[in-house]
Amino acid sequence: MNPVVSVLFVGGVLGIGAYVVAVLDRAFGPVSRGPRDWFVWPIRRAAFLAVQRRTETERPDAEAWILAPALLAALAAAGLTAVPVTPSLAVADVSAGVVLFGAAMIIVMVAVFLQGWSPNSLFPLIGAYRFAAMALSFGIPFSLVVLTTAIPAESLSVGAIVASQEGLWNVVRQPLGLPVYLVTGAAVAFWGPFRIPEGTDLAGGAVLEASGSARAVWRIARAGVLVTLSVMGAAIFLGGHLGPVLPGWAWTALKTLVLLAVFVWSGHAFARMRVERFVWFGWVVLLPVALVDVFASGILAL
Amino acid sequence: MGLRGWLGRLAVGVEVPVFPVVGGGAREAIQDLRLRPELELVDSPRHAAVMLVVGAFPPGDVDGLAQVHDQLAPPRRTVRWGGEPVASLPDAVVVDGGEDAVVAAITETFAELMSDPDRGEPPILPDVDPVEWRGVGPYGQGGMGMTGGTPYGRPMAERGPARDGLELDRVPITIGPWLPTLPPGLRLDVVFQGDVLQEVEVGPAPIVPGEGSDLFVRALTEPVPIAEMELARARHHLRLLAEILRVEDLAVASRRALRLVHGIRPGATGEVERLAAALVRAGLYALALRGVGRLDRPPPGPAARATGVAVDARSDDPEYRKLGFEPVTVEGGDAAARVRLLLAETVQALELAAKAGPARAGGRGVVEAPRGRLEVGEPPPERTLLDLAPEVLVGQEWGDAVTIIHTLDLDVEAAGREIPV
Numbered sequence: 001m002n003p004v005v006s007v008l009f010v011g012g013v014l015g016i017g018a019y020v021v022a023v024l025d026r027a028f029g030p031v032s033r034g035p036r037d038w039f040v041w042p043i044r045r046a047a048f049l050a051v052q053r054r055t056e057t058e059r060p061d062a063e064a065w066i067l068a069p070a071l072l073a074a075l076a077a078a079g080l081t082a083v084p085v086t087p088s089l090a091v092a093d094v095s096a097g098v099v100l101f102g103a104a105m106i107i108v109m110v111a112v113f114l115q116g117w118s119p120n121s122l123f124p125l126i127g128a129y130r131f132a133a134m135a136l137s138f139g140i141p142f143s144l145v146v147l148t149t150a151i152p153a154e155s156l157s158v159g160a161i162v163a164s165q166e167g168l169w170n171v172v173r174q175p176l177g178l179p180v181y182l183v184t185g186a187a188v189a190f191w192g193p194f195r196i197p198e199g200t201d202l203a204g205g206a207v208l209e210a211s212g213s214a215r216a217v218w219r220i221a222r223a224g225v226l227v228t229l230s231v232m233g234a235a236i237f238l239g240g241h242l243g244p245v246l247p248g249w250a251w252t253a254l255k256t257l258v259l260l261a262v263f264v265w266s267g268h269a270f271a272r273m274r275v276e277r278f279v280w281f282g283w284v285v286l287l288p289v290a291l292v293d294v295f296a297s298g299i300l301a302l
Numbered sequence: 303m304g305l306r307g308w309l310g311r312l313a314v315g316v317e318v319p320v321f322p323v324v325g326g327g328a329r330e331a332i333q334d335l336r337l338r339p340e341l342e343l344v345d346s347p348r349h350a351a352v353m354l355v356v357g358a359f360p361p362g363d364v365d366g367l368a369q370v371h372d373q374l375a376p377p378r379r380t381v382r383w384g385g386e387p388v389a390s391l392p393d394a395v396v397v398d399g400g401e402d403a404v405v406a407a408i409t410e411t412f413a414e415l416m417s418d419p420d421r422g423e424p425p426i427l428p429d430v431d432p433v434e435w436r437g438v439g440p441y442g443q444g445g446m447g448m449t450g451g452t453p454y455g456r457p458m459a460e461r462g463p464a465r466d467g468l469e470l471d472r473v474p475i476t477i478g479p480w481l482p483t484l485p486p487g488l489r490l491d492v493v494f495q496g497d498v499l500q501e502v503e504v505g506p507a508p509i510v511p512g513e514g515s516d517l518f519v520r521a522l523t524e525p526v527p528i529a530e531m532e533l534a535r536a537r538h539h540l541r542l543l544a545e546i547l548r549v550e551d552l553a554v555a556s557r558r559a560l561r562l563v564h565g566i567r568p569g570a571t572g573e574v575e576r577l578a579a580a581l582v583r584a585g586l587y588a589l590a591l592r593g594v595g596r597l598d599r600p601p602p603g604p605a606a607r608a609t610g611v612a613v614d615a616r617s618d619d620p621e622y623r624k625l626g627f628e629p630v631t632v633e634g635g636d637a638a639a640r641v642r643l644l645l646a647e648t649v650q651a652l653e654l655a656a657k658a659g660p661a662r663a664g665g666r667g668v669v670e671a672p673r674g675r676l677e678v679g680e681p682p683p684e685r686t687l688l689d690l691a692p693e694v695l696v697g698q699e700w701g702d703a704v705t706i707i708h709t710l711d712l713d714v715e716a717a718g719r720e721i722p723v
Contacts, residue, residue: 030553031317031339041316048313048351051306051419055348055375122475126497126700193551193589200549201704203345203483211348211375271590272551274701 006091010077017227018220024264049216057119057209065118069217072111076224079104083235084159086248097158101232102143105188109135116206127197127205130275137282141290142184145177149236151297162240169239176293178237185229192267199272230259310416317342318412321350324486325357326715327512340409345482347373356383358510363390365508368426370480377422379411393423470495487714497700502692507714518671521664528658532651537563538672539648546708550590569656571649578645591638595706601686603674608643609635615670621663637709673711684716
């Protein structure tokens with residue numbers, strides 16, 4: 001794809017996706033004033049953040065503070081490039097697409113750490129360290145279930161993984177994969193019960209000191225990560241653009257919307273998990289389930 | 303009109319982000335504001351446009367208020383609701399009247415602010431370093447006299463042994479008294495190692511107890527209707543539950559509990575039971591509370607009943623015995639047990655209120671208040687719980703500490719009151 005078109009395409013998908021996340025978040029959230037409000041509220045909220053000034057803290061790491069949201073948005077964009085939206089339309093359906101996506105999602109940890117570190121403030125710093133402490137616990141099972149989808153396709157290309165689901169979607173072939181992906185994906189996006197680095201106990205944690213445009217960009221970038229996770233989840237577990245009657249892009253959009261709705265709903269449905277409990281859950285529950293997923297898929301492929 | 307003005311007009315319909323600063327006698331009023339659709343009460347001053355100062359404060363400059371004001375991101379305004387103007391906040395819009403009046407004042411102030419963002423309040427304090435900055439590198443490293451003690455008006459992190467035998471930085475810091483994550487007025491002087499509390503002291507609260515009579519204090523000296531007391535207990539428990547759910551990031555359930563406070567009726571236990579079931583499904587116990595803050599020797603009251611000990615002053619009251627009262631207990635002693643007890647006692651209180659009819663109890667010099675045993679000549683249960691806090695909080699991670707503070711129902715204002723003899 002032409003580089004300029006690619007940038008516009010990825011930016012457009014992330015922008016529209018972030019707006020959809022905000023609409024869904026309002027609809028599922030504690031304050032919901034009906035459908036018109038769901039669609040208008042994100043615009044008004046963005047306008048307020050645009051008017052509000054950015055704050056400065058005492059001796060921050062100013063460059064890193066600017067870099068953190070930009071890095072988060074860039075990682076969401078990088079992950080998105082590997083997914084074919086239709087059989088012929090992908091920004092870069094590279095031969096190791098799922099590896100590129102997995103790497104981008106794991107580096108989200110660096111962006112969150114920078115966001116918490118740079119204001120030179122206690123609660124954001126605790127939030128940053130919490131996420132670093134969580135990262136290995138969700139990172140390994142997340143990577144395992146993503147890579148397992150490559151086994152039936154005998155390829156790491158996302159296009160090939162989608163094509164391999166022509167007769168049977170991976171959500172059926174690998175029934176443990178999607179549940180583990182959704183749980184660990186929410187943790188990658190520090191969303192819902194995994195809002196551990198940004199918990200209310202830390203008064204906002206990593207994002208406590210951010211205001212105005214800095215906070216808006218961080219929120220949009222985080223929504224972008226959820227969009228990328230949903231687009232990729234739709235591609236590697238739900239057959240991506242495959243489906244009858246409707247065009248390929250419409251199937252991709254529909255399946256993405258379903259996963260996005262599940263992610264956003266979970267954000268309001270569960271209590272925030274304790275870090276210690278999460279680490280236990282990651283190693284004692286998620287990792288063994290992910291390993292069973294790998295072995296079962298391997299045996300089926302033999 | 304420039305772009306900023308146009309965006310400001312567009313922003314007017316959004317919930318006004320308000321940072322609440324809560325003094326004496328205003329805890330319930332500020333909690334009720336959380337149900338107002340026009341406002342969003344935020345936890346960080348950085349996220350707010352309006353600082354709402356409510357309740358009673360000591361005369362003169364109140365510690366920390368000007369700093370909090372300056373931490374609000376511009377454009378910002380201050381609203382003082384009820385009580386005397388606060389000397390530290392000279393530019394505040396003063397509002398008297400009820401909830402509707404203050405909501406109207408806040409939305410109006412916000413609309414003015416958004417229509418002309420340059421007319422916000424300037425900082426109160428000078429933007430200067432607390433003492434001369436002598437650091438050399440970009441982060442202060444390498445400067446003469448910049449290590450050890452408090453070289454820059456800020457205590458330096460000193461190393462000390464941690465719980466696993468490693469040497470880690472010890473960071474002394476004051477948290478509160480205006481942090482909405484903590485109960486109003488609670489100030490903790492703590493030493494952190496990582497996010498573990500190594501030392502905890504409860505600092506002086508810069509608030510003045512609010513006026514108004516407490517039904518349970520009145521019941522020490524005169525009989526009062528049991529139904530009234532039990533409904534007050536149910537309301538108290540639901541308010542506490544709403545606060546616990548808020549800090550555990552269950553905002554939807556927290557609002558549901560808060561709405562129940564205003565809708566409860568004697569005997570109507572169904573909605574409370576449905577809320578209790580919803581909290582199990584939301585993973586409140588499994589994900590957030592189980593095993594946190596287990597107490598060995600809790601003081602008499604709900605904390606003790608959450609360890610399975612049936613200690614309750616109502617057991618000795620003949621009027622309550624006539625109603626067949628038996629104390630509710632829950633095994634476990636942790637935060638999960640305390641919340642389960644809270645819900646079970648709410649249901650029990652509503653049932654008792656229905657059964658009691660016009661019966662009255664009290665006037666015996668001792669009464670079971672929502673936070674524990676209230677007795678003439680003895681310190682209030684809130685003070686006993688507050689005195690217990692440092693011992694319980696040391697060694698806890700910050701998140702667990704917040705859970706413990708709320709499930710123990712710490713209340714600085716009530717801890718400061720004197721029980722009439």
